[in-house]
Amino acid sequence: MYYIDPHIHMVSRTTDDYETLAKMGCVGMSEPAFWAGFDRGSVDSFRDYFRQLTDFEPKRAAQYGIQHYTWLCINAKEAENIALSREVIAMIPEFLDRPGVLGIGEIGLNKNTPNEATIFMEHVDLAVRYDQQILIHTPHLEDKYQGTRMILDMLCDDSRVDRSRVLVDHVEEHTVRQVLEEGFWAGMTLYPISKCTPQRAADIVETYGVERLLVNSAGDWGPSKPTAVPDFMLEMRRRGHAESTIRKIVYENPLEFFRQSQNFKFQPPLEASEATTA
Numbered sequence: 001m002y003y004i005d006p007h008i009h010m011v012s013r014t015t016d017d018y019e020t021l022a023k024m025g026c027v028g029m030s031e032p033a034f035w036a037g038f039d040r041g042s043v044d045s046f047r048d049y050f051r052q053l054t055d056f057e058p059k060r061a062a063q064y065g066i067q068h069y070t071w072l073c074i075n076a077k078e079a080e081n082i083a084l085s086r087e088v089i090a091m092i093p094e095f096l097d098r099p100g101v102l103g104i105g106e107i108g109l110n111k112n113t114p115n116e117a118t119i120f121m122e123h124v125d126l127a128v129r130y131d132q133q134i135l136i137h138t139p140h141l142e143d144k145y146q147g148t149r150m151i152l153d154m155l156c157d158d159s160r161v162d163r164s165r166v167l168v169d170h171v172e173e174h175t176v177r178q179v180l181e182e183g184f185w186a187g188m189t190l191y192p193i194s195k196c197t198p199q200r201a202a203d204i205v206e207t208y209g210v211e212r213l214l215v216n217s218a219g220d221w222g223p224s225k226p227t228a229v230p231d232f233m234l235e236m237r238r239r240g241h242a243e244s245t246i247r248k249i250v251y252e253n254p255l256e257f258f259r260q261s262q263n264f265k266f267q268p269p270l271e272a273s274e275a276t277t278a
């Protein structure tokens with residue numbers, strides 16, 4: 001079965017990982033901008049990172065038949081530096097027309113501080129002014145519930161925000177309900193040691209259904225597993241779910257969400273009638 005990983009940080013992955021993902025059925029992915037593991041010192045550092053995301057990674061992915069898309073922002077960890085954050089936000093429009101740029105993300109909160117909230121709202125304003133979709137990072141562990149609530153309140157307070165064009169990521173059992181009930185899309189991040197496991201994600205699907213739910217691997221430079229989406233597919237099969245149910249979550253839902261972005265030009269794998277050779 002084909003699938004799309006809607007949240008994976010391939011800049012921290014090897015070319016071998018692209019090959020493995022392709023062999024497992026990955027045909028598309030989206031890569032949000034995130035923290036590099038250290039705080040960057042200047043706006044030019046972000047400009048180069050955005051070139052990597054919009055130019056180099058799509059080419060690396062294409063060698064394995066994977067279509068690569070991206071999201072741009074300064075992440076919540078570096079948002080404590082308000083001056084640098086504003087320089088980055090002012091620079092982002094240089095890239096918004098580039099092929100494969102789906103919107104603004106992953107923006108959100110990390111430690112739920114006032115500076116993070118300020119820069120979050122300035123990113124939302126940027127997204128609205130440029131008619132961009134939004135991808136949200138919610139905080140980890142003990143900060144998650146409060147941070148998710150703060151994020152949803154800030155989004156709901158801005159009447160310009162179209163909730164059907166916002167994906168709230170890293171949801172867990174205690175945050176998924178409010179995200180879905182308030183009209184947003186929800187993403188479950190499958191991590192080997194924190195966040196969600198494939199088993200917990202399958203439980204959530206069985207509780208909340210398949211509408212507006214996505215699964216992703218995050219696949220970053222920390223302990224993570226880039227093949228976590230196939231692990232979820234296997235778990236769903238083990239439980240006796242129909243292939244159409246699995247396909248809806250790992251393929252059709254990402255397509256439906258991403259198609260709201262004008263830069264999403266996904267080409268589905270060829271069917272027999274479209275192929276140039278039999």
Ligand SMILES: [Zn+2]
Nearest residue numbers: 032034106218
């Ligand atoms: Zn991420």
